[in-house]
Amino acid sequence: MAxxxxxxxxxxxxxVVIFGRANVGKSTLFNCLTEKRQALIxxxxxxxxxxxxxxxxxQGHRFEIADTGGIIDLKYLxxxxxxxxxxxxxVQRQASQYLKRADLVIxxxxxxxxxLPQDKQMALLIKxxxxxxxxxxxxxxxxxxxxxxxxSEFYKLSFGEPYPLxxxxxxxxxxxxxxxIEKLKFEDxxxxxxEEKKALAVKTAEENLIKICIIGxxxxxxxxxxxxxxxxxxxxxxxxxxxxxxxxxxxxxYKGRPILLIDTAGISKRGTKTxxxxxxxxxxxxxxxxxxxxxxxxxxxxxxITHQDAKLIEEIVEAQKSFIFIANKWDLIETRDxxxxxxxxxxxxxxxxxxxxxxxSAKTKEKIKKILDLAxxxxxxxxxxxxxxxxxxxxxxxxxxHRPAKxxxxxxxxxxxxxxxxxxxxxxxxxIGAKEDLHFSYLRFIENRLRxxxxxxxxxxxxxxxxxxxVHGLHRD
Numbered sequence: 001m002a003x004x005x006x007x008x009x010x011x012x013x014x015x016v017v018i019f020g021r022a023n024v025g026k027s028t029l030f031n032c033l034t035e036k037r038q039a040l041i042x043x044x045x046x047x048x049x050x051x052x053x054x055x056x057x058x059q060g061h062r063f064e065i066a067d068t069g070g071i072i073d074l075k076y077l078x079x080x081x082x083x084x085x086x087x088x089x090x091v092q093r094q095a096s097q098y099l100k101r102a103d104l105v106i107x108x109x110x111x112x113x114x115x116l117p118q119d120k121q122m123a124l125l126i127k128x129x130x131x132x133x134x135x136x137x138x139x140x141x142x143x144x145x146x147x148x149x150x151x152s153e154f155y156k157l158s159f160g161e162p163y164p165l166x167x168x169x170x171x172x173x174x175x176x177x178x179x180x181i182e183k184l185k186f187e188d189x190x191x192x193x194x195e196e197k198k199a200l201a202v203k204t205a206e207e208n209l210i211k212i213c214i215i216g217x218x219x220x221x222x223x224x225x226x227x228x229x230x231x232x233x234x235x236x237x238x239x240x241x242x243x244x245x246x247x248x249x250x251x252x253x254y255k256g257r258p259i260l261l262i263d264t265a266g267i268s269k270r271g272t273k274t275x276x277x278x279x280x281x282x283x284x285x286x287x288x289x290x291x292x293x294x295x296x297x298x299x300x301x302x303x304x305i306t307h308q309d310a311k312l313i314e315e316i317v318e319a320q321k322s323f324i325f326i327a328n329k330w331d332l333i334e335t336r337d338x339x340x341x342x343x344x345x346x347x348x349x350x351x352x353x354x355x356x357x358x359x360x361s362a363k364t365k366e367k368i369k370k371i372l373d374l375a376x377x378x379x380x381x382x383x384x385x386x387x388x389x390x391x392x393x394x395x396x397x398x399x400x401x402h403r404p405a406k407x408x409x410x411x412x413x414x415x416x417x418x419x420x421x422x423x424x425x426x427x428x429x430x431x432i433g434a435k436e437d438l439h440f441s442y443l444r445f446i447e448n449r450l451r452x453x454x455x456x457x458x459x460x461x462x463x464x465x466x467x468x469x470x471v472h473g474l475h476r477d
Contacts, residue, residue: 013055014063014184017098019126020108021118025140029108029167030054030067033177053249058177061186066098099129104136104183106176107159111141115153123157136183137162138176143169209251210379211260213289214326215316216298217308218266221328224362225298226250226263229371254372262288267312286315293382293424294322294375294458301327301341301359305348313352320425322378322459323355326371331361354451355458378458385423386454392418398449405445407437427462434467 018026034054052067099105107126109119126135139151142164154162163179165172214222227233230250248263264285289295295316299309316323325345330336338359346353356374360367386394395418404413413436421427430446432438443463450461 014103015066015101016056016063016104016106016180017066017068017102018106018108019068019099021116021122024108024110025167026067026108027052029106029138029140029165029173030065032167032170032173033065053251056177059181061181061184063180063184066102068098096129099126102130102134104134104180105130106136106138108138108140109154111139111147111150111164114150115156119157123159132159134183135159136176136179139164140167142166142172209258209260210294210376211262211292212294212296212375213262213264213292214296214298215264215285215289215312216266217306217312220266220298220300221362222266222298223263225296225326225328226261228362228365228368229261255376257376259372262292264288289316289321290319292321293379294324296326296371296375297323297355298326298328300329302329302332305345310349313349317351317460320460320462322382322425324371324374324378324458325352325355325357327357327359328362330359330366331364354456354460381455381457382426382459383424384426384454384456386420388419391420394418394449394453398446402442402445405439405442407439411436413438425459425462426456427464429464429466431466436467438465
């Protein structure tokens with residue numbers, strides 16, 4: 001387990017939990033309040049498994065919100081000796097745990113189905129776990145004025161005035177947010193704080209946030225890895241492929257740095273060709289990767305590298321994302337020869353030689369502490385911006401070591417200029433004469449010398465060659 005700054009994490013925003021039976025629209029409400037399409041939505045009961053976490057900003061205040069899995073069978077929350085491997089069991093126990101941690105609970109019911117016996121049972125369960133003054137009763141699917149006629153029946157649940165809303169079109173959600181802010185009782189100093197300062201603080205926090213995506217094929221141990229890093233069971237783990245259906249976001253503070261850890265659904269070739277939740281989950285995984293800074297490319301090191309692994313790594317490199325090879329399930333290897341397995345990995349994936357390998361076991365928590373340290377180092381080096389003077393000195397030194405190699409033609413090219421055009425991810429451009437041609441192997445030489453001198457650990461480098469107005473993009477990572 002990584003030593004996460006518990007003091008700073010405990011001081012994060014208040015937690016509001018959306019709780020209710022299956023198919024009342026919890027995920028739709030979550031997406032509406034967070035203004036993101038984070039939670040996967042479908043008409044299939046039990047679509048949400050792991051609880052989604054997001055952040056809501058309203059009236060200058062911010063709070064965390066959790067979308068819990070739908071309660072299908074209340075017996076799951078009360079029975080003893082249940083199987084820890086049963087996914088439905090874990091989903092609903094996780095929902096119950098969030099209920100107990102909540103600063104405020106939104107008990108969501110469905111206006112279209114009306115008040116059901118299960119709603120009444122859940123109301124009793126909530127009253128046993130949470131003080132009634134910390135519960136807001138929200139009636140969803142009140143999509144038109146005529147739908148309000150049925151709302152009054154929910155007074156029978158004894159949670160005070162029900163708040164009608166439509167998560168689908170957003171009506172009524174503003175009133176609900178007003179009540180949430182009032183109930184959370186933010187300190188007066190927050191209310192008097194200068195709005196510009198608060199906006200600047202939020203912007204700074206977002207800019208400094210390091211987004212780390214855990215990605216890989218199904219059943220390589222991604223969810224177990226996240227739980228091991230956090231030190232508690234944040235997400236559900238099961239031998240069943242595609243247990244994780246959608247990206248799971250968890251914010252932490254580690255060594256003073258804000259980090260967003262994202263566990264994703266397993267990516268497989270078969271899954272991309274299917275219809276339904278599996279395909280949507282994979283699409284969301286790839287979208288999470290596109291918005292990340294660093295990827296933890298998780299492999300089952302006890303199994304051979306496959307074509308699917310190689311394709312996924314190519315996807316990471318093409319997206320110019322920094323990454324670490326997480327050689328998971330190291331505990332299953334009898335003869336632990338790191339040199340042998342390192343040579344095997346790089347031999348199979350020569351285009352990813354710049355990515356470090358961390359041999360670990362999510363099950364035994366072996367070497368887990370090193371992962372976040374390595375990710376922080378990579379995130380910093382990814383942002384490195386070299387000055388023109390640094391690169392001029394660099395260029396003068398390396399051309400003496402190795403003269404620029406010619407491609408086509410007979411003339412040796414001369415590098416007129418070498419500069420960094422972008423950081424995060426780093427991109428470089430060199431200029432040569434209009435009638436000159438630089439051999440692609442020299443770009444590899446440049447890349448290797450850049451890494452030796454300045455680092456750029458785990459990050460693809462892009463080097464382009466410009467001839468006057470014609471630019472030939474060459475990516476040699």
